[in-house]
Every structure is written in C-alpha cells, then in structure tokens.
Amino acid sequence: MFALFFRRARDARSLLKGARPAGRRRVLKQDKSGKLVFWVFLTPVLFAFVMVMIIPFFLGVFYSFTDWSSSAGSGAGLKFVGLGNFTQSFQDPAFLFSFIITFVYTFINVLVLNITALILSLIATSRLRLRNLYRAGFFVPNLIGGLILGYIWQFIFNNAIPALGGFLANPENLVLRHPGTSILALVAVGTWQYAGYIMMIYVAAIEGVPQELYEAATIDGAKSFERFRYITVPMIAQAFTITLFLTLVNSFKQFDVNVSLTAGGPSTIFMGKPIYATELLALHIYNTAFTGDHLAMGQARAVVFFIVLVVISTIQVRASKKREIEA
Amino acid sequence: MSRKIAAIIFEIIVIAFFLVYLFPFFLIVMNSAKSAFNVSAFPMALPKNWGMIFKNMVSIWTNPNIAYPSSFLSSAIITVFSVAALNLLCSQAAWVLVRTKTRFSQLVFLMLVGAMVIPFQIIMFPLLSWFREITTVTGIGLLRTRFGMVFAYIGFGLSLTVFLFHGFIKGVPYELEEAATIDGSTKFGVFYRIVFPLLSPIHATVVVLNGMWIWNDYLLPLLVLGKGNRVQTIPLAVANFAGTYVKQWDLMLTAIVMAIIPIIIVFLIAQRYIIRGIVAGSIK
Numbered sequence: 148m149f150a151l152f153f154r155r156a157r158d159a160r161s162l163l164k165g166a167r168p169a170g171r172r173r174v175l176k177q178d179k180s181g182k183l184v185f186w187v188f189l190t191p192v193l194f195a196f197v198m199v200m201i202i203p204f205f206l207g208v209f210y211s212f213t214d215w216s217s218s219a220g221s222g223a224g225l226k227f228v229g230l231g232n233f234t235q236s237f238q239d240p241a242f243l244f245s246f247i248i249t250f251v252y253t254f255i256n257v258l259v260l261n262i263t264a265l266i267l268s269l270i271a272t273s274r275l276r277l278r279n280l281y282r283a284g285f286f287v288p289n290l291i292g293g294l295i296l297g298y299i300w301q302f303i304f305n306n307a308i309p310a311l312g313g314f315l316a317n318p319e320n321l322v323l324r325h326p327g328t329s330i331l332a333l334v335a336v337g338t339w340q341y342a343g344y345i346m347m348i349y350v351a352a353i354e355g356v357p358q359e360l361y362e363a364a365t366i367d368g369a370k371s372f373e374r375f376r377y378i379t380v381p382m383i384a385q386a387f388t389i390t391l392f393l394t395l396v397n398s399f400k401q402f403d404v405n406v407s408l409t410a411g412g413p414s415t416i417f418m419g420k421p422i423y424a425t426e427l428l429a430l431h432i433y434n435t436a437f438t439g440d441h442l443a444m445g446q447a448r449a450v451v452f453f454i455v456l457v458v459i460s461t462i463q464v465r466a467s468k469k470r471e472i473e474a
Numbered sequence: 475m476s477r478k479i480a481a482i483i484f485e486i487i488v489i490a491f492f493l494v495y496l497f498p499f500f501l502i503v504m505n506s507a508k509s510a511f512n513v514s515a516f517p518m519a520l521p522k523n524w525g526m527i528f529k530n531m532v533s534i535w536t537n538p539n540i541a542y543p544s545s546f547l548s549s550a551i552i553t554v555f556s557v558a559a560l561n562l563l564c565s566q567a568a569w570v571l572v573r574t575k576t577r578f579s580q581l582v583f584l585m586l587v588g589a590m591v592i593p594f595q596i597i598m599f600p601l602l603s604w605f606r607e608i609t610t611v612t613g614i615g616l617l618r619t620r621f622g623m624v625f626a627y628i629g630f631g632l633s634l635t636v637f638l639f640h641g642f643i644k645g646v647p648y649e650l651e652e653a654a655t656i657d658g659s660t661k662f663g664v665f666y667r668i669v670f671p672l673l674s675p676i677h678a679t680v681v682v683l684n685g686m687w688i689w690n691d692y693l694l695p696l697l698v699l700g701k702g703n704r705v706q707t708i709p710l711a712v713a714n715f716a717g718t719y720v721k722q723w724d725l726m727l728t729a730i731v732m733a734i735i736p737i738i739i740v741f742l743i744a745q746r747y748i749i750r751g752i753v754a755g756s757i758k
Contacts, residue, residue, distance in 0.1 A: 184661040185574055188566035189582070192632050195563075198608075199601065199629020200589050206600035217603075270488055281488070283745060284496055290737050290748075292690030294709045295730055298716060299498050302723055306517045307501055339498075344752060351753045389756060400593060403692050407713070432595050433693075442599055449596040460591050 211450045215443035232447035240418040245431035256337045256398040263342045268349035286343035297407025300336045326415045326424035336404050345390050352386035388467040402429035428452055506728040513724045530728040539718050545711035552620050553688045556627035560635045560684050568639030590633045618703050631684050642676040682751030708733050
C-alpha cells in the first residue's frame with residue numbers, strides 16, 4: 148500500500164515538474180460548470196482534512212515546544228520552552244525504556260507474525276479438503292478489535308492456563324506477572340490478531356504463482372520443500388515488501404492490545420527508577436499526557452514517535468525501490 | 475500407501491492446530507454460560523447448563539454500566555454515517571482530482587496521500603483542544619457527540635479512501651464520460667449516472683476497510699466521547715465495563731461475546747466481500 152503510494156507520489160511529482168498533460172483531459176477544467184463541480188466535490192474533503200488533520204498537526208508540533216497543559220487551554224498563557232520537553236524526555240527512564248521495549252516488541256512481533264502468517268497461508272493454499280474453512284477461520288481474530296482480543300487473552304493467561312494445574316497453577320508463574328513473559332504474551336496476541344490478515348496477502352501472492360513452474364520443478368525431481376524454497380519464496384518477494392512494512396508499522400503503533408492485556412504492567416526497575424515493563428510507545432504517550440497533566444510532554448514524545456515512523460517508512464520505501472530495480 | 479497415511483496424519487495435525495487456534499473463542503462462549511463461581515473455579519470445564527448464557531446476556535443487556543443497546547446503536551450510527559460520508563465525499567473528490575490535471579489538483583492529491591504517514595498520536599491531544607475551541611466559537615458540539623465522531627472519522631479516513639478511489643478511477647475509460655457530455659449530460663450527471671455505478675468494486679473495498687476500522691476503534695472514541703459518558707461505542711463500553719467489574723469474568727466474558735456476535739454475523743453474510751476488500755486494500 149505505502150510502497151505504491153510513494154511510487155504514485157513520485158509520478159505525480161515528475162508530472163508537476165514536466166509539461167502539463169494537454170488534450171481532452173482538460174475538457175473538464177475548461178468550462179465553467181467543470182470548475183464549479185471541481186470545487187463542490189473537493190471542498191468537503193479539503194475542509195475535513197484541514198480541520199481534523201492539518202490544523203491539529205501543526206498545533207501539535209507547536210505545543211511540543213511549550214508548557215501546554217489542559218488548564219492552559221489552547222491560546223493564552225502558553226510559555227515557550229524551546230527543546231525543554233525533548234531533552235527532559237530523553238532523560239526520563241520511563242520514556243527510554245518504552246522506546247527500547249517498543250523496538251524489542253516490534254522486532255519479535257514482525258518475525259513471529261510473518262512466519263505464522265506464512266505457515267497459515269501454506270495451509271490455506273494446500274490441497275487439504277477444508278482449506279477454505281481454515282482460511283476463513285484463521286482470519287476471524289482479525290475482525291475483532293484489539294481491545295476485545297486483549298481481554299480475551301487476559302482471561303486465558305490469568306484464569307484458563309492456571310486451571311491446567313501443576314506448575315502453571317502457581318500464582319508465581321502467571322505469564323503476565325513477569326516483564327519478559329508479558330512481552331511475549333503481547334507478541335502472542337499481536338500475532339493472533341494480525342496473522343490472518345497477513346495470511347490473506349500471502350495467499351493472494353501464492354495463488355498468483357503460475358502452476359507450470361511447480362509442474363516443471365516436480366518433473367525435474369524437486370521435493371516439496373525445494374519447490375517452496377526456490378519457487379514460492381522468490382515468486383512472492385513483492386508480497387514480503389508489503390507485509391514487512393505493514394507488520395512493522397502496525398507493531399510499532401500497537402495500543403489496543405497493550406491497554407487491555409497488560410495495561411503496561413508489571414512494574415520493573417530501569418536506571419534506578421520503577422517503571423512499567425510493557426508500556427509500548429503509543430500507550431506511554433497517552434499515559435504521559437493524561438497522568439499528571441503533562442500534555443506538552445506527551446505531545447513532544449508524540450513528535451518523536453512521528454519522526455521515527457517517517458524514518459521507518461522512508462527506509463522501507465528505499466529498500467523496496469532498490470529491490471524493484473534489481474528485480 | 476505410506477504417502478496416503480502421511481497425508482491423513484498431516485490433515486489431522488492441521489485440524490488439531492486449527493481447533494487450538496480458534497479455541498479462545500470457544501473458551502469465552504463456554505464460560506459465558508457459567509456462574510461467576512464456576513468461571514473462576516473451573517474455567518476449562520464444560521458448562522453444566524448452556525441456557526445460563528441467555529441469563530447472562532440478559533443481565534448484560536440491562537446493565538446500566540455497559541448500556542449495551544445504546545452503545546450498539548451509537549456504534550452502528552457512527553460507523554454507518556462515517557462510512558457513507560467517506561464513500562460519497564471521497565469518490566467525488568478523487569474523481570475531480572483524477573480528471574482535472576492541474577498543478578493544484580496534483581498538489582492536493584500529494585498532500586492528502588502524504589498525510590497517511592502521520593500517526594494518530596501526534597494529532598490526538600491538539601485535536602481535543604481544537605474541537606473544544608470550535609464548540610466555544612460556533613456552538614456546534616463536537617466532543618462527546620456522535621456528530622463529532624463522524625466528523626473526525628471523515629478527517630482521519632479520507633487520505634486512504636481518496637487514494638483508493640483515485641487509483642481505481644484512473645482505470646475508468648474517459649471515453650464514457652466524453653460520450654455522456656456530448657449527449658448533453660451535466661458534470662454532476664456524468665459522475666452520478668456514469669462514473670459512480672462503475673465504482674462499485676472499490677466502494678465495497680472501502681466500506682469493508684473503513685467499516686472494520688471504525689467499528690473496532692478504541693482510541694478515538696476514548697478521547698472524543700470519553701469513557702462512561704452518555705454516548706458510548708461498543709469497545710468503549712466494554713473497556714468501561716472491564717474497569718468497573720474487574721474480576722467478574724462471567725459478566726465480562728458475556729459482554730465480550732455480545733460485542734463479537736454482530737461482527738461474526740456481518741462476516742458470515744459478507745465474507746466474500748470482506749476478504750476481497752481486505753486483500754485489495756492492502757496490496758494497493
């Protein structure tokens with residue numbers, strides 16, 4: 148999705164530089180009713196865009212340099228504090244830890260999620276009799292919001308698994324009681340949530356591979372793993388670009404599951420300060436702003452979050468562009 | 475012969491895996507049919523009386539803390555109006571942007587699409603104070619109202635929606651529109667009689683993508699509507715309920731089941747469109 152969008156943006160940019168495409172496409176522009184329709188059709192979208200995205204975006208960047216709080220409102224009484232919010236943020240152990248843990252979560256989640264989705268897609272495109280049922284079934288968790296999935300799994304980790312007895316029944320061994328296993332629990336739920344969706348992308352790619360290739364390889368004596376490794380994987384390389392980017396960005400922005408599954412807990416010690424062990428960045432930004440009324444501080448961290456996402460997107464687009472040229 | 479056995483074993487493994495994968499759903503439905511005591515004491519046991527599930531559902535339906543009927547209604551209204559508005563407004567805008575090749579229209583398209591990289595987190599706090607400001611100046615209530623939610627969803631959804639329509643309309647032959655113009659149709663007529671009906675595949679994709687996002691969204695309703703206020707959506711009501719009834723898993727699980735049921739019903743009816751829409755939306 149995004150790869151294509153940047154490609155489109157490039158096309159559009161080159162059009163901007165070059166000559167205007169002349170001819171019949173300009174018919175609409177030339178007459179007056181065309182101009183009227185242009186504005187009647189475009190204005191509502193532009194209005195909503197400016198009111199909901201553009202103005203709050205620039206306000207947000209502006210507020211991150213001030214001592215904005217909910218009592219200060221949006222206008223009078225704001226004091227400019229320069230980079231104060233940013234320097235303070237980078238000295239705050241809770242923010243630094245949230246940053247680290249978000250990267251750790253994102254890395255593990257992208258890996259586990261894509262491997263799971265690939266396995267699911269192989270099942271869904273196999274010759275098994277019930278493959279269509281599997282495909283629909285694996286997709287079902289994705290229909291349900293992350294918030295509700297998080298509650299379901301909270302019940303599983305806190306009640307259902309201990310009920311199995313033995314080692315698991317000991318309250319000391321609850322999954323959500325320890326920082327390390329809590330992060331893995333987030334990965335498990337994050338994977339369960341998205342694997343069906345990513346599977347669909349792999350399924351579409353696998354179904355696009357010409358059958359002749361498999362037939363030829365089989366005649367040449369290729370085993371099923373070899374067919375997968377040397378035909379399926381290279382043929383669906385384009386899909387990897389999409390899924391890697393989608394999973395990367397979605398993992399990095401994870402909020403709903405985080406709220407309902409762990410709510411940031413349990414606590415741990417980092418740089419000598421007690422902090423939340425599984426508070427991912429999106430939740431951390433929310434909590435910073437609303438606990439103790441540090442709106443400006445939360446806003447500054449949101450700006451950092453935005454910059455990191457732009458960097459990730461740019462790197463991804465560069466990489467996919469390079470691969471397209473190589474291919 | 476041994477190959478056949480291997481295939482059967484493989485099929486059995488896959489079925490087992492599939493059942494384990496979907497077991498969480500069975501688990502919550504099963505526990506919705508139990509009393510509070512049995513949920514916490516024997517979460518893995520089958521319920522003694524499945525009829526209990528209806529009793530629990532009634533108590534969720536009538537519980538003032540979750541306010542299921544009104545939350546469901548609000549969720550439905552917000553989703554339907556947002557999705558309808560996004561389809562209508564964005565297809566119109568995308569059409570004039572495709573068919574008007576000026577520098578201005580190129581620039582507008584670039585800006586709309588470029589905004590897709592902006593995460594919600596950087597907008598959410600200023601959006602609240604900005605909405606409050608608008609309400610003070612104009613008297614139009616945007617916070618804690620369904621109207622404000624729909625307006626915000628139009629704003630956040632339009633980038634992707636315009637982008638999807640734009641890509642599709644580029645492939646619609648211009649000759650059709652020319653012919654209609656020559657036959658004396660107005661520009662509005664060209665769009666609504668000729669172009670709009672041709673867009674139905676991409677309309678379906680957009681409805682699926684936006685509908686699923688809006689119905690399940692938690693953060694925006696949390697900020698705009700606020701937990702526990704008069705207007706609630708289903709995810710918000712469930713979160714609010716979870717806060718109030720921390721360890722009452724019998725009611726909590728029933729609430730979850732009731733939140734999931736509408737989604738599953740829609741999925742069963744429109745499964746083909748949903749899967750196609752998801753794939754089309756992600757690959758674009």
